[in-house]
Amino acid sequence: MAELEPRLGHLNLTYFEWCVVLAAEFFARRAVEIAIFEIGLGGRLDAANAIDPELAIVTNVSLDHTDYLGETIEAIALEKAQIARPGKILLTACAEPALSVLRRTAAELGAELQLLTVPRAGLARHQGLNAALALQACRVLGFTVPHPDWAIATAFLPGRQERVGGRIIMDVAHNPDAMARLIEHLEPGPYVGVVGILADKDYAQMLAQLSSVCERLYLTPLDSPRSWQPAKLAGTWPQAVICASPDEAFAQALATGRPIIITGSFLTVGSLRERIICQG
Structure with a gap:
């Protein structure tokens, strides 16, 4: 450069x-x-x-x-x-x-x-x-x-229906079409979701899609000026838990013992993937 x-x-x-x-x-x-x-x-x-x-x-x-x-x-x-x-x-x-x-x-x-x-x-x-x-x-x-x-x-694409340890699925789906494809290939749940989405995406539709397979959604802001503000969604989605960070959302999801879907953005997966891979 x-x-x-x-x-x-x-x-x-x-x-x-x-x-x-x-x-x-x-x-x-x-x-x-x-x-x-x-x-x-x-x-x-x-x-x-x-x-x-x-x-x-x-x-x-x-x-x-x-x-x-x-x-x-x-x-x-x-x-x-x-x-x-x-x-x-x-x-x-x-x-x-x-x-x-x-x-x-x-x-x-x-x-x-x-x-x-x-x-x-x-x-x-x-x-x-x-x-x-x-x-x-x-x-x-x-x-x-x-x-x-x-x-x-x-062939392998990191963060595309990537499974780790038999319990965690990471997918960078960030629009309703991609989310539909992710859900289409899931095995029967129920799941919990770690979800971070950018504000200019159709997050209402994606949350509705995830709600069909997740009994609880842990919503997190992202490290971006374009991040959504999940705190504003409090009370809108009965199964949603508002978290302060991806790390907090993942920790709470992990504690449930349920299979976990990490999705909503490249930033969501990117913020957690390295740590998850290293921990196995």
Whole structure:
């Protein structure tokens, strides 16, 4: 960063924009064959969209970041579709109504839309579709995956339905769509939840979803200026316990002896994961 700042400092880049710049520079210096950039917010105005990709992928579209991207699936799909490039493939597993927007935008931009609707066998539907997208992306880019079943079986994302010690489940679900997918794959409970959510998320809907599987919810603020204020929810949710910190919420949840779901935000999982992993 010290090397790049004299050239880019006048641009007043955000933290995420610096991350994209530094990643691009690092990849270039290491001469990587394939670099994968995840869009942080939408697509059209995202920093990663300054890069000209060989392949663009829109996995799915759900209601999130509505203050910035729009309040409908169609509006958000239009933002995401702008990562497509003329003469290149736009790969997706989206369903309607997002699919129509992607198809129309791809045609306007001169991109080729490829739609996958059959998930990889042996996985839950959304995971199976993501796996199918990943394998198709390899094919488009000219790579052969010699042992796809092994590759998928051994793939691991920290904080995505991550289980520790047979009793703790950590998932960074931070919108109703992701929360629904988490709940869909839970074994029968009951559970208790450690929940921290950012204020600009649909926390009322997510708490309603969690209430269907959790007999008690331990609500905690997060170390962020965007944190919700769970104390304001006192009395709103009968099974909610207001805590001062993630550590306090986890300690109270642990004392119940019930299986625990830690969720609501990357910050919620991130604040507790290292300690939980170390303790086993």
